[in-house]
Amino acid sequence: MSDREIQDSVIRALADAPFRASPDWRGLALADPTRLERFARFLARHFYHERLVHFFKYSRALARVTGRRPEAVLHGAGFDALLPTVVLGSRETARAVAALAVRHVRPASAPQTIPYLADLLEYEEAMMIAEAGPRVWRDDAREVIARSREQFPPEKVEGTVLLDLAYDLPAVLPKLLQPWTEVPQASPQHGRLLIARSPHGRVTVARADAAVASVVELADGRKTLPELARETGLRSDDLEATLAGLADLGAVRFATGS
Amino acid sequence: MRSAELMVGAFYNPHLAAELVRAEGIDHLAMADPPAPHDPHWPAIKQRYTLLLHDYLGQLSEPLDERSIARARSLAELYRTPWVAEHFQCLHTEDGRYNINYVFPPLYTEEFLQRFVTNANALQARLDQPLVMENIPGFFDVKASQLPEPVWLRRFFEGTGAGFLLDLPHIWLEAHYRAVKPAAWLAEFPLERVVELHVAGVVEDNDLQGPWIAPAAPSDEMLDFMALAVSRCPRAQAVTFDAFSPSLTPEVLLSSVERIRQSL
Numbered sequence: 001m002s003d004r005e006i007q008d009s010v011i012r013a014l015a016d017a018p019f020r021a022s023p024d025w026r027g028l029a030l031a032d033p034t035r036l037e038r039f040a041r042f043l044a045r046h047f048y049h050e051r052l053v054h055f056f057k058y059s060r061a062l063a064r065v066t067g068r069r070p071e072a073v074l075h076g077a078g079f080d081a082l083l084p085t086v087v088l089g090s091r092e093t094a095r096a097v098a099a100l101a102v103r104h105v106r107p108a109s110a111p112q113t114i115p116y117l118a119d120l121l122e123y124e125e126a127m128m129i130a131e132a133g134p135r136v137w138r139d140d141a142r143e144v145i146a147r148s149r150e151q152f153p154p155e156k157v158e159g160t161v162l163l164d165l166a167y168d169l170p171a172v173l174p175k176l177l178q179p180w181t182e183v184p185q186a187s188p189q190h191g192r193l194l195i196a197r198s199p200h201g202r203v204t205v206a207r208a209d210a211a212v213a214s215v216v217e218l219a220d221g222r223k224t225l226p227e228l229a230r231e232t233g234l235r236s237d238d239l240e241a242t243l244a245g246l247a248d249l250g251a252v253r254f255a256t257g258s
Numbered sequence: 259m260r261s262a263e264l265m266v267g268a269f270y271n272p273h274l275a276a277e278l279v280r281a282e283g284i285d286h287l288a289m290a291d292p293p294a295p296h297d298p299h300w301p302a303i304k305q306r307y308t309l310l311l312h313d314y315l316g317q318l319s320e321p322l323d324e325r326s327i328a329r330a331r332s333l334a335e336l337y338r339t340p341w342v343a344e345h346f347q348c349l350h351t352e353d354g355r356y357n358i359n360y361v362f363p364p365l366y367t368e369e370f371l372q373r374f375v376t377n378a379n380a381l382q383a384r385l386d387q388p389l390v391m392e393n394i395p396g397f398f399d400v401k402a403s404q405l406p407e408p409v410w411l412r413r414f415f416e417g418t419g420a421g422f423l424l425d426l427p428h429i430w431l432e433a434h435y436r437a438v439k440p441a442a443w444l445a446e447f448p449l450e451r452v453v454e455l456h457v458a459g460v461v462e463d464n465d466l467q468g469p470w471i472a473p474a475a476p477s478d479e480m481l482d483f484m485a486l487a488v489s490r491c492p493r494a495q496a497v498t499f500d501a502f503s504p505s506l507t508p509e510v511l512l513s514s515v516e517r518i519r520q521s522l
Contacts, residue, residue: 003369004319006402008351010365015356035398042397042465047359053504089357137316137354139323 006030014040015088045074047088048097055098055128058120059105061176065113065183070101070124078103091159094132098125116167116186123169126161126195127203133159135201152254154228154243155221160251161195162213169193170207196251204249215242219252264488265308265496266519268511275299277508279306284515288312289337290502309337310454310496311387318377319348319364327384334387340495341453342385343423345392346374346411363394366403366410375417382418390421390453395428397435397466407432408446421453424491425500426484427460427471434469440483444490452491456500457484457518473501475514481521488522497522 001009010030013020020040026033049071053060056070063069073079078100086093102121114120167186170193175184194208194216208216214232223231229239246252267286270278272294278287279302286308293300303309315330316322322330334342348364350357364370382389393411405413415422424447433443459474476484476499488494499514 003365003367003402004352004373006400007319007348007365007370008353008356010400011349011351011358011362012356014358014362030401031398038466039397042463042470043358043360045465050359088359134353134355135357137350138320139325 014043017044017084017086021084041083044083044086044088045079048079048093049074051094051128051131052097052101055131056101056105056124058173058176059101059117059124062114062117062120062183066105066117068105070105073097073100073104076100076104089132089134091129091132094129098128101125113183115188116169116172119165119167119169119186123163123165123193126163127205130159130161130195130197131201131203133197136199153221153224154215154219154247154252154254156216156219157196157250157253159197160216162208162216163193163195165191165193170205194246194249194251196246196249198248198250202250206249211238211242212246215239215246216251219243219246264494264522266498266515266522267307267310267496268499268515269312269502270303270307270309271502271504271506271511272297272299273504274506274508274511275303277512279303281512283512283519286310286496286498288343288498288500288502289333289339292333292336304337309339310341310343310498311337311339312343315342315344315381317348317350318344318346318374318381319370320352320373321377322381327381330381330385334385339387341388341390341421343390343392343454344378344381346394346414361394363396363407365400366405366407368404371405371410371413371417374414378414378418378420382420388421388453389418390423391415392423392425392456393428393447394425395431395471397470406446408448412448415448415451420451421493422448422451423454423456424449424452424487424494425456426487427456427458427476427480427500429487430480430483431460431469431471441486444483444487449487449490450492452487452494454496454498455484455487455491455494456498457481458500458514473503473506473510475510476517481517484518485521 009028013025019025052071059070082096102125106121166188168189168191169186172184172186192208192213194206194212197203211234218228218231229236243252265285267284270287270289276299279299288310290312311334313333316326330342345361346363347361349362378389429444430440433440457476459472459476460469461472461474463470497518499518
């Protein structure tokens with residue numbers, strides 16, 4: 001093992017609780033297990049504190065009405081029970097922690113003043129889950145992705161979400177972070193949002209029109225561009241422009257090996 | 259003491275911007291994040307303060323890519339920073355699959371020393387400002403490390419000519435967990451390389467079952483430790499209250515800077 005590989009093992013042990021408990025890790029005997037476990041738990045709480053504060057910032061702004069801060073779940077029994085399975089940055093753990101926050105905030109709401117709370121929590125949960133997963137830290141890997149464009153059928157990137165909402169959330173979100181005395185309201189208005197993550201981990205939200213939604217739903221890594229154009233009813237140049245935009249957001253990539 | 263020669267400052271906490279625009283007795287602000295696009299106080303902050311680039315640029319166990327270097331250069335120019343800071347850290351795996359999202363030191367080995375020296379030299383060649391590197395505390399030892407941290411750091415500075423950003427609570431914590439006196443542990447480090455010092459408080463953490471870094475006011479003991487350290491750092495130019503958190507109050511920030519200044 002190179003020193004870099006040993007360092008990677010230590011980082012993985014801190015991030016990945018099942019690996020930390022495995023004979024593979026324990027057999028390396030690289031660090032005091034008690035100290036390592038304490039530090040790993042500290043890191044887990046820190047890691048998800050940052051994400052809950054960021055992705056649930058709107059529910060956090062509503063805490064003076066709901067009485068519940070999303071990040072409070074990190075000091076509850078539910079999060080402690082998750083610790084033996086936590087893998088920092090994984091989609092599964094993001095889903096589990098976000099669900100804890102949703103369950104914590106939802107029942108305490110005052111539905112007569114925040115009718116859009118269910119939409120809001122669904123949006124925040126989707127954002128936190130979308131951000132999870134491995135990311136590109138250096139740009140050389142991205143060149144391969146760029147080169148593969150147009151050579152392979154497009155496919156929806158794992159974690160990309162189309163969210164159906166009953167309220168006009170995009171209009172109310174900025175108001176929640178401004179000073180307010182009465183809870184800002186969102187008008188009832190059905191809409192669809194696209195949530196996607198770039199290879200570098202940047203999460204983007206955009207309103208999804210019918211064309212965008214149909215391309216995202218149909219891009220399965222098998223359909224060719226002509227097939228997609230036929231099924232979506234888009235002209236070839238419109239389809240290519242839509243795909244280029246979706247690829248830039250990280251919602252779609254061009255599949256290899258299929 | 260050396261208070262007349264030293265800048266005393268804090269971190270730019272955007273939620274305290276209004277207070278920082280009006281504050282007195284703060285010479286500089288360290289920037290952990292770029293200013294938000296619509297931060298109404300940013301123009302006044304930029305005009306008023308010396309700004310120190312202290313963002314995450316990348317881990318020097320690997321070479322920084324062009325995008326990261328361009329970002330570092332752009333921020334350095336925006337802030338007109340006198341030096342650029344990074345950390346002795348290696349917090350994500352080489353393949354990007356695992357990331358602990360928290361400062362974590364590399365193995366103190368010859369291989370990592372060579373990696374950091376090579377990559378720091380490459381970064382310095384692309385910067386218009388000097389590079390300073392901050393020490394990171396270890397909560398546990400990794401048995402694969404070959405060199406004591408202070409020796410590894412000294413050889414890094416000899417190999418790069420970079421400056422040392424001495425984080426005192428990090429030294430204090432390591433001394434605590436090694437059960438040695440902080441002053442004795444401090445004396446092991448290459449203090450003649452120090453350009454900037456960080457000072458802050460520590461608090462008890464339930465998971466660690468002991469003290470750890472926190473955005474809290476420094477204790478009297480920490481301030482005494484700072485005064486001792488400054489007296490041994492002949493090239494130090496700045497002392498920074500190292501607290502960057504939405505939970506930080508203006509009272510803690512302003513009083514901590516004032517107490518640091520009085521202790522120098």
